[in-house]
Amino acid sequence: MAGRIKSGKVVLNIVLAVLSFVNIFPFIWLVLSSFKLNKDIITETPTLFPVVWTLQNYTLLTKAAPFLRFFMNSVIVSGVSTLFVLISCSAMGYIFAKYNFKGKNFFFMMIIATILIPMYTYFIPMYLTIRALGWVNTYAGIIYPLIIMSSGIFFLRQTISMIPDDLIDSSRIDGSSEFRVYWHVIIPLSQSALAAIAIVNWVFTWSRFLWPLIVASSERLFTMEIGLAYFRRSFMVEYGGTMAACVVTLIPVLVVFLIFRTRIIEGIAFTGMKS
């Protein structure tokens, strides 16, 4: 019996190893190909590893498009969005978890109700608004819909409601204002939830495509994603250049993911599960 379970586990391990390898094989292939010569990419007999290792695709890349600029744009958009989301989620989470006043539940339901409505469906009025504000083709316009994260508010409410009331009350009795309570009790005690929200929001704003595509019309404001989609055309047959551009776009997210992988998976599992 024990032997059967053991050999069963060996089989499972092998099956999972093969499946997970196949699953990420496109990325492995991509990274290796970005070091290949163009003629070794478009060939009848592809090899896994480059026949000749070359960096020419990456040097071509910096000449073809200002990817550093795109990178900075993505950092600005994701960074500002995440800052807004952190403040609003923690403060709203605190209020929804620990306050009682008329209308609280109404507002809470209103926020929950919007979680499941895809943002695509209300891009048109949002676009008209930022056009009226003169924000088309500005950072403000790109960041505009990303300042609120409904599922994050819900996540923080759940986390903060687990903080014992005694802690909050004793701080209040010591004469702390609500801002002090928020800053010195709530924020430190919900740190790991806030970190999860920050990372998840960072990664997903980084990947936004359609909204920046609509709003950013000049190259100066392109994010990594838009820049990649746009400049793919200028490479045409230069597959190697496209591959290198893809690698450059993937790396920042991959690094963030590998550093914070447990938090990200927990954060997504939680915001996903409980919404």
Place this chain on the structure above:
Amino acid sequence: MLNALIGAPGSIRRNKAYFIMAIFLPVVFLFVVVRVIPILSTLALSFTNYNMQRPITKFVGLENFIRLFGDDIFQMSFRNSLQFVLVALPAEIILGLAIALMLNSELRAEGYFQTLFFIPYILPMVPAAIIWQWIYAPGNFGLANFFLESLGFHRVGWLIDSKVALNAIIAMHVWKNLGFFIVIFLVGLKDIPPDFRDASRVDGATAWQRIWRIELPIIRPVILFTSVMASIWALSAFTEVYIMTQGTDASTGVEISVLVFQIYVEGFRYFRMGYSSAICLVLFIVSLLLVLIQFRLFREK
């Protein structure tokens, strides 16, 4: 009067009132501005002939919706989006569950496998779609055809053959999102108290019986949630379709439209924003219907 309403100066109640005014109200205001008003405005716009390049806008009642019935491109995108749901949803649920069940057997390398399966989900869609466009490349240098030919099969025109193209894109969509479903199912399976598993082992149940009789019934709410997510994502698929069908040269890609693609084209290429809003409303109603149907199905059993 003021003291009665928000408490005496310096009191906890007064402090809370200040906090609400300083934080809660501004955030709610922003929320209303970037979510509630746009959602309601879409509804209102869908009954107008609003066009950004034309000054006169009037209320046209149901005209936009009637026009949708005669719009062949809309009908095609509607069917394509439905096919997206019908293929992607079962594929994601079945594959996700199968892999999660395999992962949930006290393996030492579980964390590593989970990470590897999760990577495609977390990485941005644009580069992922470009990779797949290249995997599906026509002729002999696409990876998919290379493997098919080495195994002795004929080449397939993955993104060229209009019968294959949509399903090829859906396969990519499933691959991209699978990691999410695996993780959610795994969380659900881990929440089952170990007693159940031990008891079934003592009773001599096979792994197969345990899965069908105990684990799947317990995680039914999780399956409901994931199938709701899967259908909403499938209905609102855009980036993968946009990238993979916008050919870099004449040799790749047929025009395949889905609902969000039509919203984009009508609204932001032709600026027919009233008409585009009507498609938004259709998309919203279809996803609402799908969610309601799923809740029904899962409750009745």
